Amino acid sequence: MPMDAVDVVIVGSGAGGAPMALELGKAGFKVVVLEKGPWYKQDEFVHDEILNSRRNFFMPLPWDEPHLWRAGPDKPFSRTNEAWTANCVGGGTVHMSGFFYRLKPIDFRLKSELGAIKGANIADWPISYDELEPFYERAEEELGVSGNAVPHPFLEPRKKNYPLPPLAEHPVSLEIDKVCKSLGFHSIPTARAIATTPYKGRGTCVYCTLCGSYGCETGAKGSTLAALIPQAVATGNVEVRPRCMAVEVTVDEKSGNAKSVVYLDPEGVRQEQPAKVIVVSATAVESARLLLNSQSKRFPKGLANNNGLVGKNLLFSSFGQSKATFRVSKQKGTHPWLEAVAPFVNRSLQDFYVMPDERFGFRKGGTLGFMWAHPNPIFAAVGMARKGEPGIFGKALKDKLREYRDSRILEFEIYGEFLPTDDTTVAVDSNVKDKYGLPVAAITIKRHPLDLVMTRFLVERGEEVLAAMKPDRLDRVGTAGETAILQGGTCRFGKDELTSVLNKDCRAHQVKNLYVVDGSFMPTSGAVPITLTIVANSFRVAKGLVERMKKGGT
Amino acid sequence: MARQPPDATPEPSSELPPDADDPSRRVFVQRLTFMGGGVVLLGGGCKEAPKADAGAAPVTANRPQALTTSHLTFTNEDFAVMAAACERVLPKDEDPGALDANVPEYVDRILQTPQLENMKRNFVPGVAALDRRCQRMFKVGFAQATAEQQDEVLTIFKNSPETSGEARWYEMLVVLTLEGFLGDPTYGGNKGRVGWQLVGFTLVGDKTADPSKGYDGSKALMGLRCGTGKGC
Numbered sequence: 001m002p003m004d005a006v007d008v009v010i011v012g013s014g015a016g017g018a019p020m021a022l023e024l025g026k027a028g029f030k031v032v033v034l035e036k037g038p039w040y041k042q043d044e045f046v047h048d049e050i051l052n053s054r055r056n057f058f059m060p061l062p063w064d065e066p067h068l069w070r071a072g073p074d075k076p077f078s079r080t081n082e083a084w085t086a087n088c089v090g091g092g093t094v095h096m097s098g099f100f101y102r103l104k105p106i107d108f109r110l111k112s113e114l115g116a117i118k119g120a121n122i123a124d125w126p127i128s129y130d131e132l133e134p135f136y137e138r139a140e141e142e143l144g145v146s147g148n149a150v151p152h153p154f155l156e157p158r159k160k161n162y163p164l165p166p167l168a169e170h171p172v173s174l175e176i177d178k179v180c181k182s183l184g185f186h187s188i189p190t191a192r193a194i195a196t197t198p199y200k201g202r203g204t205c206v207y208c209t210l211c212g213s214y215g216c217e218t219g220a221k222g223s224t225l226a227a228l229i230p231q232a233v234a235t236g237n238v239e240v241r242p243r244c245m246a247v248e249v250t251v252d253e254k255s256g257n258a259k260s261v262v263y264l265d266p267e268g269v270r271q272e273q274p275a276k277v278i279v280v281s282a283t284a285v286e287s288a289r290l291l292l293n294s295q296s297k298r299f300p301k302g303l304a305n306n307n308g309l310v311g312k313n314l315l316f317s318s319f320g321q322s323k324a325t326f327r328v329s330k331q332k333g334t335h336p337w338l339e340a341v342a343p344f345v346n347r348s349l350q351d352f353y354v355m356p357d358e359r360f361g362f363r364k365g366g367t368l369g370f371m372w373a374h375p376n377p378i379f380a381a382v383g384m385a386r387k388g389e390p391g392i393f394g395k396a397l398k399d400k401l402r403e404y405r406d407s408r409i410l411e412f413e414i415y416g417e418f419l420p421t422d423d424t425t426v427a428v429d430s431n432v433k434d435k436y437g438l439p440v441a442a443i444t445i446k447r448h449p450l451d452l453v454m455t456r457f458l459v460e461r462g463e464e465v466l467a468a469m470k471p472d473r474l475d476r477v478g479t480a481g482e483t484a485i486l487q488g489g490t491c492r493f494g495k496d497e498l499t500s501v502l503n504k505d506c507r508a509h510q511v512k513n514l515y516v517v518d519g520s521f522m523p524t525s526g527a528v529p530i531t532l533t534i535v536a537n538s539f540r541v542a543k544g545l546v547e548r549m550k551k552g553g554t
Numbered sequence: 555m556a557r558q559p560p561d562a563t564p565e566p567s568s569e570l571p572p573d574a575d576d577p578s579r580r581v582f583v584q585r586l587t588f589m590g591g592g593v594v595l596l597g598g599g600c601k602e603a604p605k606a607d608a609g610a611a612p613v614t615a616n617r618p619q620a621l622t623t624s625h626l627t628f629t630n631e632d633f634a635v636m637a638a639a640c641e642r643v644l645p646k647d648e649d650p651g652a653l654d655a656n657v658p659e660y661v662d663r664i665l666q667t668p669q670l671e672n673m674k675r676n677f678v679p680g681v682a683a684l685d686r687r688c689q690r691m692f693k694v695g696f697a698q699a700t701a702e703q704q705d706e707v708l709t710i711f712k713n714s715p716e717t718s719g720e721a722r723w724y725e726m727l728v729v730l731t732l733e734g735f736l737g738d739p740t741y742g743g744n745k746g747r748v749g750w751q752l753v754g755f756t757l758v759g760d761k762t763a764d765p766s767k768g769y770d771g772s773k774a775l776m777g778l779r780c781g782t783g784k785g786c
Binding site for chain 1: 642643644645647649651664667669672705708712713716721724725728729732733735736737738740741749750752753754755769771774775778
């Protein structure tokens, strides 16, 4: 028995779903937000590594709700919890580190600027940086981004500085600045979605050091849970339903429009919520899965998928990393900053975001972000113990733990362009079902070789910076990874309905009242963490939708 | 302890079932990825857990021995073996070891959480297998063996083929020991925060981040169940 229809149902309450809920609620439309995870209160965010990082507080268990993952179409799938983000109200913004970068104008027209790349399905975006710029400003304002937009050769156009002053930095940041200057690089402050002063009723950062992988117990982190959902609910028009798992989006067979979202409520009972407009924002992997699982006579291959593009051109972020270890007891004389205690480094390099020519084999590069190694001790210790032949236990392991106590580990991460390929996709596997009985997402990754050339180059540049600081050890973690919590591409937007799933308003070409507003819309990945871009785009899409709905449209 | 049944296969035998794409046994999975904090899940789901098996009744793994226990998961004999193994992973030296930190207590308690139901089914028989291997090699039970003998048996488990039951069991042992040594003390381990002192982790308790009074990690875990709100 369907419930009474509302104006809009939104599946997901993270970076994409929450801005839509806020804007639609403010405009007076009745909104229901379905969120598969629980609605945590701030005081449930405790610094317990076992609870937060090693069990199903945020991420589902891989045997309850697996993703299937394989490195290429000729490889076997294995079950994993890879490519999930937090399952809770606020989604991935709750456990993010909050590195908030904007894209750059070239990211919107990569193909036009750099030309086609063999084996990569890159496409220009149907909007420009200038069209998104006001919404970047709005997103930074709403979430409370702190930082300092210093002029540098690679700075994207922006009208204002960040709304909040930057976080206090560890003295190592100035050391990085010095080294970068001597190498001819431009180290720039990293903006963070972390409130440095009381902001919109939220608490300020207490420099607790446990940001990424944790929820913020003061509300300083600009999650949608802390920053947007309370505002949305306060409009009186938005109802958030936690622990509700979307099963399918149904279709009116006559009109071909989306009709309702069928979901399992917290008791596991099947419910149906009809709406005039349906917005899907469950991450690029899970949104594709929901659409592919929504099969009907009109859409036998899944909703909005009659051209077979849903789930294609999956994007992550190219990842590489190296770590510099400084032994405090040996180096405190020459490196007095080693004894300072402060969590934030907040330095980035974008000197290699776009290469001026082909001499290194690639043109589109990425961003390096410098930070202290995450302090989670179990995670660190398990990494030291390892397994198999090189694994250690006993005194050898304890010596490592003692060495760790005497170490400060400075590292960088790469956020590199991730080229879309034919064989990097999300499908559904009807033979493997999750605990709800729904076919799970099956992810195939076939990396473009240029990604690996590029990431290696960036890692080598980062290592030059670390090496110049004279650490005791410099360890390369890897150059061929992907950051699977940063997802896009599976419902790319574009002008041509034969080559894209969504139009420039992020509405499905084939379904006139269906929107997708997580990272799925992006035809190219950009080369920064994309959370801010998802939030900004969602504010942009919401503005258009509100205008159309006020005129009686969708 | 009663005499062990004779072994059907010669050394080195694999008496624990191999890994058949069972993620609950791949506890070392740490892909090259971005969240330095390491969202690394471990343990077993509660989906197929038979209710009769989920209670406090110790699993005896077909070992002919008395069903006496003062523990939640292990018989007294298995507990002693497991505790000895934990202590070899993190032995006491100039700094406290696994026993000082109450790690065996942690392992016994954490295996009662629903998330680790599958792991319990895999881990408990492995304790018996470790003991039998030690018996075969040195004619003495693991808990009574010398440290050198214990290390030799553990090394065999460690260096077994990656997907073998022995290698998986070793991984579980190490990860559970490190969790018990370095996890929140409310789970029963890390007694007196000796683990955190050893690695210089001082971030919990000196800021607002200290879990509030009355916080109990095990209870918080129990509250998560499988996330459906419906039980499993």
